[in-house]
Every structure is written in C-alpha cells, then in structure tokens.
Amino acid sequence: MQKSIVWEGLANDTEEHCSVNYLDNGITIRSEVEGWAEGKAVYLEYVLHLDKRWQVIQAEIDFHVSDRQHSWHLKRDEHNNWTDNTGNEHPELHGCHFIDISLTPFTNSLPVNSFHLHEGDSAEFDLVYFDILQNEVRKDRQKYTKMPNNAYLFENDGGSFSAEITFDDDGFVTDYSQLFEMLKPK
Numbered sequence: 001m002q003k004s005i006v007w008e009g010l011a012n013d014t015e016e017h018c019s020v021n022y023l024d025n026g027i028t029i030r031s032e033v034e035g036w037a038e039g040k041a042v043y044l045e046y047v048l049h050l051d052k053r054w055q056v057i058q059a060e061i062d063f064h065v066s067d068r069q070h071s072w073h074l075k076r077d078e079h080n081n082w083t084d085n086t087g088n089e090h091p092e093l094h095g096c097h098f099i100d101i102s103l104t105p106f107t108n109s110l111p112v113n114s115f116h117l118h119e120g121d122s123a124e125f126d127l128v129y130f131d132i133l134q135n136e137v138r139k140d141r142q143k144y145t146k147m148p149n150n151a152y153l154f155e156n157d158g159g160s161f162s163a164e165i166t167f168d169d170d171g172f173v174t175d176y177s178q179l180f181e182m183l184k185p186k
Helices: 106-115
Strands: 002-009 013-023 026-037 040-050 056-065 068-076 082-084 098-101 122-131 136-146 151-156 161-167 173-176 180-182
Touching: 002 026, 040 098, 056 098, 056 122, 098 106, 106 122, 106 136, 106 161, 106 173
Parallel strands: 098 122
Antiparallel strands: 002 013, 002 180, 013 026, 026 040, 040 056, 056 068, 068 082, 122 136, 136 151, 151 161, 161 173, 173 180
C-alpha cells in the first residue's frame, strides 16, 4: 500500500511531496522539500526506513541550503546505537528511536503512530534532531500529549517551543500551528 501527501510550508515558502510505502517488513518514506526558508533557497530529499513500530532503522538526508550541499546518513541498530555511512559511531545519539527533521512535518508522525496515545496521555522521549538550515545533528527531548479531535500538544526541550498539531486518521499532520498544512486534492 502507498500513500502520497503534499504539505505547504506556511512559515517558510516550501512545498513537500511525500510518498509512504507500507511493506511486509516495515515502512519506507521518500520525500522532497523545495522552496525558501529564512531567505535561503532550500532543497531537501530524505529516505527513511522504519520498522513496523514506526521507529527509524535508517535515515538518508541530502540537502542544499543556498549553494551548499550536505548529507547525513545514519543507521540505528537493535540496541539503539547510531552509526553513519562510514561506520563511525555516534554515542551522543544512543537511545533514540525517532528523528525530527526541520522543514518537514512528516517526522511528527513517527511518535504519534508508534505510541497510539489516548486522550490526556503523554509520551516524552529523546530523538535525533536534524536542523537543516544550521546543518546540525543533535539529541533533543520532545513530549506529545493527546488532545481531542486527533490533535496533540507538541513540546520540545522542556517546553521552550510548543504547538498544537492536528493529524488525520492515518497519523499524518494536517495542520501544524501556522507552520505546515496538508494540501487536499482539488
């Protein structure tokens, strides 16, 4: 089964085309984001391999910001250790099951589809955060609290940022507090 999604970046002038492929052994995501962010031309392409619990096995992230090209390719093993494509270990990322990529709302679907929270329940966890505009990778802490009507309160790093995010019945972002919006077919 496959699902195609298009998101518009509202805070940045971007558009994302995402393809989610459900396979027997997991889920593969292929997506492209293109446009302008903070006055810079951006192009982001990522491929994610997930297990059936929506946890990241491998992330291949390639992007251009203005005239600079960057890549991050990371794998997570069964002990939650992360290595890059040259075999270097990244112990600072140990224990993370999920990732969050700036410039896309897709990665908010990972914990939502993994935890299946009930209204009023929360989940707090560490994840790998990819800041595309700053070309940084770091461990971050996030919290999701389930609200009515497929909405979640998202908070990161002790509440330094929070937003209400609404998801469709498949667990994909439809509205992310003036940052992203899923485009519907006309």
